[in-house]
Amino acid sequence: MQVIVLGAGLLGTTSAHFLRQLGHDVTVIDRQAAPAAETSFANGGQISVSHAEPWANPSAPLKVLQWLGKEDAPLLFRLRADPQQWRWGLQFLRECTPARTRHNIAQIVRLGTYSRDTLQQLRRDLGLQYDQRTQGILHFYTSQKEFDAAEAPAAQMRDLGCDRRVISADEAVRLEPALRHIRPQLAGATFTSEDESGDARQFTLALAERCRQDGVRFLMGHHVMALREVGGRIDHVEVTDADGAFQRLRADAFVLAMGSFSPLLAQPLGIRLPIYPAKGYSVTMPVKDAAMAHQVSLTDDEYKLVFSRLGDRLRIAGTAELNGYSRDLNRVRCEAIVRRTEQLFPGAGDTAQAQFWTGLRPATPSNVPIIGQSRVPNLFLNTGHGTLGWTHACGSGKSVARIVSGLAPELEFAFTRP
Structure with missing residues (x-):
């Protein structure tokens, strides 16, 4: 055909x-x-089967209300006179029940596992190179409440074949020594050894x-x-x-x-x-201090940020802004990403050469x-x-x-x- x-x-x-x-x-x-x-073009770089808990989950409605009007919020609904946005928002709320969340996690994990296997086979067959790393993905938590809430979704993912293990803060630092700077703030982590990262572009x-x-x-x-x-x-x-x-x-x-x-x-x-566009942001900067820079791909669940090492570059991406089809860069949100990166890994990246990017991610309510x-x-x-x-x-x-x-x-x- x-x-x-x-x-x-x-x-x-x-x-x-x-x-x-x-x-x-x-x-x-x-x-x-x-x-x-x-x-x-410049997404977070993660092949993350373990990132299967949808935005729409039982804790989301309260968080969204708390984040309304905060320019640096991880998920920002910028309310507009836009019927499509309101329809999407109502559908999002319907997906926040425990039953719908479990159903959606199952769909996301099944597709993610199959897709990761397909990527690995494609890479072997074609010899593709894209700054890939196969060191797993570590989700870390600086909030005990967020860490406790991660245990049930992680257990469901394990039942579905995604080996997302719950680990201690000390084990997280052993796996990624760059986290030593925030060891006193770490509540715990989860680790999925089979996940990967690489430059999508x-x-x-x-x-x-x-x-x-x-x-x-x-x-x-x-x-x-x-x-x-x-x-x-x-x-x-x-x-x-x-x-x-x-x-x-x-x-x-x-x-x-x-x-x-x-x-x-x-x-x-x-x-x-x-589908509604969720404007995401990323920052890419050269590695400045290799001793402070992470090697393992990381997810900061509390701030909804992901960190990938792409060769001699650091890629930090995340947040979502529902504000129609505008792709204008919001400096407040860009600077919030840099600020969080410096809190976690001070001096790791050359912030003076940071490149900011935004893209419209096609989000479904589920x-x-x-x-x-x-x-x-x-x-x-x-x-x-x-x-x-x-x-x-x-x-x-x-x-x-x-x-x-x-x-x-x-x-x-x-x-x-x-």
Whole structure:
């Protein structure tokens, strides 16, 4: 079949790779000049199956209320006269029950484990290099209350096959000596040895190059304007190229992998996707003092920050701001990340050379992504991955490629069906 993939980020590029491996003629369309130029550009770098507890959990409503109006809050609802935001918020509240939280954790862990295995196999097969580290992920807690609350989700994850062990503060410092500076504040930690980290953009660019070598066509600098339905199927996609020239591109099947912009393309077709952009921030800085810098990828659950070592760079990312499609950098939120990093690892990074970035993460109320067939038979969805796009990319790409090909996915997951 001829398949058009809309979006050249992590999800679009992995989808294209696995579609090509199954014998399809694949074209990828993206408005940027190169793959992974938006949300996949500078994310937190974690392949984190252990980061499976969704934002929507029983403790979330009170926290959100406490954080309202705080510019440096980990999760900030900036209330707007936006029906989409309010609908999303109400759906988010419905996902905060214990039963829904347990269900969503199960979905996220199953997909994450499968995706991590798929990434490891892909890395072995293709020899991809992307500053990857396979030293696990350590979640640390400076609040006894937060540490106590982490035990039940960690136990559920272990039952689902994700070995997230609860460990003492002393063991956390043994695993990551850079935490010694805050040892008196540490309440405890959890550790998942099989989790990984790496530069998502480097990975996407390397995989896109392999896709090109295998015959995948990338139309970069092309703005997707609309999907057009004829006779109950998508007939073509309308695009404008870098010179503004209008084109209609036809295919047998279409994969929508445009992250936060997916709902804007789907809505005219009568498909309402429960996705809202959650603006995330990251800071990247050179290592200044290797003795103070972390080696293991870390998660600061209280502040909703992740720390990855990418070669000679430190990448710190996190927080979420629900404020529409604005990508303006909020200096208060950027400086809060740097301030927390200096509290934890003083002098580790060269803050004078810090580079700030923001991207729109496509968040669903449940944190469970939307993967599968839409109500339009030849339109397939691979979107809504929120903060876990890097963790779930390879498993999602392989699964949607199998669904497009009429094959059953290889895992139990709440895939969308027409």
